[in-house]
Amino acid sequence: MKRRLIISAVLAGVLILLCCAGGTAAALLGGLNGDPNDPRLNLAACGAGTTINLDRLPTLSELSPAEMRNAAMIVQEGQRLAIPPRAWVIAMGTALQESNLHNLANSNVPRSLGIPHEGVGRDHDSVGLFQQRPLPPDGAGGWGTVDELMTPATSARKFYEKLRGIPGWEKMRLTEAAQRVQVSAFPEAYQKWEPLAAAIVDSLTGGAARAPGAADPAALGCAPGGVITAGGWTTPVSDQVGSRFGPRDSSFHYGVDLSSPYRTPIRAAAAGIVMTAECNAHSGTGPMSCDVDGGIWVSGCGWYVEIKHADNVATRYCHMIQRPPVRVGQLVSAGEVIGLSGSSGNSSGPHLHFEVHLGGDMSNSGAVDPVPYMAAKGAPLKDVR
Structure with a gap:
């Protein structure tokens, strides 16, 4: 320990x-x-x-x-x-x-x-x-x-x-x-x-x-995008970072948005156990369907998955187009497909919102910037600056 x-x-x-x-x-x-x-x-x-x-x-x-x-x-x-x-x-x-x-x-x-x-x-x-x-x-x-x-x-x-x-x-x-x-x-x-x-x-x-x-x-050389490293990590999608971690307008963005077209396979960034696989879209009048595109007036991740990895690290994958094919408690391997990208929940277009959390803390306080984290794991996100 x-x-x-x-x-x-x-x-x-x-x-x-x-x-x-x-x-x-x-x-x-x-x-x-x-x-x-x-x-x-x-x-x-x-x-x-x-x-x-x-x-x-x-x-x-x-x-x-x-x-x-x-x-x-x-x-x-x-x-x-x-x-x-x-x-x-x-x-x-x-x-x-x-x-x-x-x-x-x-x-x-x-x-x-x-x-x-x-x-x-x-x-x-x-x-x-x-x-x-x-x-x-x-x-x-x-x-x-x-x-x-x-x-x-x-x-x-x-x-x-x-x-x-x-x-x-x-x-x-x-x-x-x-x-x-x-x-x-x-x-x-x-x-x-x-x-x-x-x-x-x-x-x-x-x-x-x-x-x-x-x-x-x-x-040996660095693993290209989508390839699983010897340490057991890979990029969830190979698409470019469109919106980064940090302040955004009047709010704070606790992950990165990867510009994935509809139905792009989303892969587990590392081996782990599925903690969440559900729809959490809401509007002012109550729960909404995640089987349709959301919008900026909608709150929540839409269809999303959370995976707990070794060392109390967790990842979150939001805005899937349909119910993810994994279930809570399921063990998944690095690179295993856990869903398809979409625009459900609080979303203005198709993409994958990807988060990394440390210390078992799934609140905003536990979120860290996925770009340097994934780079340190040998699975760098495509972040063109």
């Missing part, structure tokens, strides 16, 4: 500084996490220069040097296997959940083998960063020998090899892919680690979590 709060606070600082300080953001934010070279500050970095030197690792306030070294070996092995960067984020999130990036032994290892370790786990006889179970005496059913599984690079290789054998893993939610590999008793537990896992991969690789998730690791 402490780590999740730290990264939320850092990201909130990113947004405030980018919105208000322009070119000074990088210099100021360096003081927040202790590393002015943190690639989260360089929105142009998307995996350039990915060679990892274990003797000169970057720092993140969320990780100790030993944890960062273990994380680096996980990414190194993914690079060596030439598996796409989405796998590095999945592996990182898995190791965060299983061991907090500690190379754990079980209660028998120190006595019987004397293998160096960073703590003793509590999951039966499982060991290592991924808490994999060693081969039993009969040699059947385990991941490998204790020596192998206590070697970070080897345990990571075994994780990647099993992941690579799962059809469609690149498009799965992190927790679904991790669960297919690990077969945990808590299948949803991995998803909460995706933001920190992406931040770690970015720090080690010059921003590879902002590169296309299925890209060739040898040729």
Whole structure:
């Protein structure tokens, strides 16, 4: 929980500084996490220069040097296997959940083998960063020998090899892919680690979590619009920002309007759970239909969807043309179609009104500018200034 709060606070600082300080953001934010070279500050970095030197690792306030070294070996092995960067984020999130990036032994290892370790786990006889179970005496059913599984690079290789054998893993939610590999008793537990896992991969690789998730690791670059990043984010539509976040006439605009024609597919910006899928159009005389165009005299989002993501982040998608095809409580993947653009509710023409909220606060107080937020995730909105 402490780590999740730290990264939320850092990201909130990113947004405030980018919105208000322009070119000074990088210099100021360096003081927040202790590393002015943190690639989260360089929105142009998307995996350039990915060679990892274990003797000169970057720092993140969320990780100790030993944890960062273990994380680096996980990414190194993914690079060596030439598996796409989405796998590095999945592996990182898995190791965060299983061991907090500690190379754990079980209660028998120190006595019987004397293998160096960073703590003793509590999951039966499982060991290592991924808490994999060693081969039993009969040699059947385990991941490998204790020596192998206590070697970070080897345990990571075994994780990647099993992941690579799962059809469609690149498009799965992190927790679904991790669960297919690990077969945990808590299948949803991995998803909460995706933001920190992406931040770690970015720090080690010059921003590879902002590169296309299925890209060739040898040729990384920023994800184009509509492509899902290794960190699990994508643009909801590929259309241009028509109205920005901030003061507008005598009011305040708590999102951005993306100039999407009627019936443009709207995609979930990241994996999450649907919190709202309803019509909330009103006029002075009461509720209105959302199956017709609204107008400036109408209040409300019309047909709209809200999705809760990891790290208590939520997104809102307004003015859909018809009832959205998703339901409350449904789990959705990044890039999954959640509705079609329209002009229902308080709208003067077809477009998507898109909002980002932090801290689980869906009120106006929790809204932040989606433009710098999505840029930091590697899924920049088309904002022509």
